[in-house]
Amino acid sequence: MHEMSICEGILQVLEAESQTKNFKVVKKVFVEIGPLSGVEVEALRFSFDVVMKGSLADTAVLEVIETDAKAWCMNCNEPVIIKQRFDDCPQCGSAQIQVTSGEELAIKELEVD
Amino acid sequence: MCTVCGCASGNVNIEGKDPHKPHSHEAGDGHTHDHTHDHHHDHTHNDGHDHDHSHSHDHSHNHVEGDDTHDYGQGPAHAHAPGLSQGRMVQIEQNILAKNNEYAAANRNFFNERGILALNLVSSPGSGKTTTLCETIKQLQNEHDCFVIEGDQQTANDAERIRETGAKAIQVNTGKGCHLDGHMVGHALGSLSPTEGSFMFIENVGNLVCPASFDLGEAHKVVVLSVTEGEDKPLKYPDMFHAADLMLLNKVDLLPHINFDVEAVVANARRVNPGIKVLKISATTGEGFDDWTSWLKATRAVAMIGRPALHEDRSADKTDINEAGSKAQSA
Numbered sequence: 001m002h003e004m005s006i007c008e009g010i011l012q013v014l015e016a017e018s019q020t021k022n023f024k025v026v027k028k029v030f031v032e033i034g035p036l037s038g039v040e041v042e043a044l045r046f047s048f049d050v051v052m053k054g055s056l057a058d059t060a061v062l063e064v065i066e067t068d069a070k071a072w073c074m075n076c077n078e079p080v081i082i083k084q085r086f087d088d089c090p091q092c093g094s095a096q097i098q099v100t101s102g103e104e105l106a107i108k109e110l111e112v113d
Numbered sequence: 114m115c116t117v118c119g120c121a122s123g124n125v126n127i128e129g130k131d132p133h134k135p136h137s138h139e140a141g142d143g144h145t146h147d148h149t150h151d152h153h154h155d156h157t158h159n160d161g162h163d164h165d166h167s168h169s170h171d172h173s174h175n176h177v178e179g180d181d182t183h184d185y186g187q188g189p190a191h192a193h194a195p196g197l198s199q200g201r202m203v204q205i206e207q208n209i210l211a212k213n214n215e216y217a218a219a220n221r222n223f224f225n226e227r228g229i230l231a232l233n234l235v236s237s238p239g240s241g242k243t244t245t246l247c248e249t250i251k252q253l254q255n256e257h258d259c260f261v262i263e264g265d266q267q268t269a270n271d272a273e274r275i276r277e278t279g280a281k282a283i284q285v286n287t288g289k290g291c292h293l294d295g296h297m298v299g300h301a302l303g304s305l306s307p308t309e310g311s312f313m314f315i316e317n318v319g320n321l322v323c324p325a326s327f328d329l330g331e332a333h334k335v336v337v338l339s340v341t342e343g344e345d346k347p348l349k350y351p352d353m354f355h356a357a358d359l360m361l362l363n364k365v366d367l368l369p370h371i372n373f374d375v376e377a378v379v380a381n382a383r384r385v386n387p388g389i390k391v392l393k394i395s396a397t398t399g400e401g402f403d404d405w406t407s408w409l410k411a412t413r414a415v416a417m418i419g420r421p422a423l424h425e426d427r428s429a430d431k432t433d434i435n436e437a438g439s440k441a442q443s444a
Contacts, residue, residue, distance in 0.1 A: 002323035
């Protein structure tokens with residue numbers, strides 16, 4: 001359940017940004033979540049509503065941008081999309097793949113008033 | 114609720130500290146200045162953008178900073194009419210764990226400056242982390258100082274067990290939290306004040322999921338897996354085994370009595386993390402501890418490379434003491 005802490009991290013960023021970019025209400029939060037980030041999107045949505053209650057993002061909607069996890073297959077010599085860290089290459093079945101992305105865990109943009 | 118460490122009041126408890134007294138988060142103090150500029154944002158922008166507010170705050174409406182065009186079509190309403198409130202988009206591109214990573218970086222800096230080898234021990238509950246630590250400290254403490262931060266949701270039992278070995282330990286109760294974070298460790302370091310060139314063991318909350326995501330500033334994560342757990346644990350919890358540099362396969366003294374395939378678990382761990390090193394140990398019989406303590410000493414030696422200043426400082430201190438002593442004698 002570290003999604004709760006993740007949401008508290010999001011709220012913290014929102015509060016800091018509200019000071020520097022001068023807004024009072026957050027209406028939408030766009031976050032990018034990779035499949036290897038260790039975050040369960042449903043748990044994040046649940047925690048988001050709980051954590052944002054009473055804050056400047058009380059009624060904010062969480063928009064999750066789910067990215068693909070990618071890896072470089074040494075055998076195919078090209079990037080492939082994987083689902084889990086220990087997946088073999090979906091094209092050739094080789095285990096010689098190097099994960100290149102999928103750990104994204106970032107706030108991309110906000111819709112504010 | 115504390116927005117840095119996620120603790121509700123009275124939840125996180127670092128032994129010997131008022132849990133919330135030392136918290137001075139930056140985000141928290143941002144609320145102290147309560148300026149009440151109350152201008153409405155329905156100006157029509159035909160005034161040459163010449164707001165003469167005495168306070169200089171650079172509110173950016175729909176236009177990107179440094180961009181002279183006011184494109185109101187960018188807003189969610191894709192149009193603009195005077196007086197019609199429309200939201201604006203703010204691009205921020207911020208890593209959500211950035212705050213934790215800042216605290217972790219500060220901790221890492223603390224360790225590096227003092228030549229301290231910090232290890233983050235992670236495992237599921239009951240795999241034998243504390244027993245392993247107690248035995249490790251017994252074997253190391255004649256030569257090296259050892260310090261321990263114990264993370265558990267409740268009770269100070271583990272810290273007490275560690276203190277029985279003679280090492281200095283501090284318990285951090287995370288309350289409802291499922292992991293230690295960089296901030297908690299930073300506060301614990303303040304209370305522990307580990308000595309230069311020492312070993313700093315951080316025993317995380319028993320949990321194979323969440324601690325994987327939170328950097329504490331350690332040099333290595335060490336995952337402890339006991340043979341009474343399944344061989345497929347590395348595949349079930351890949352993030353943790355991916356994040357760890359060393360796996361201690363504990364309770365190997367029980368292998369004759371149970372059905373556990375050591376090769377399979379090693380293969381599974383390598384599948385998730387080809388670079389992971391595996392050592393087989395038993396904290397109760399001491400089996401494999403020569404390898405483990407060799408790894409610890411070698412890793413510490415590596416951590417000390419390039420730190421001649423530390424050695425020089427220490428020898429300089431000694432000279433000072435000697436000089437002071439001889440001066441005292443001559444006087």
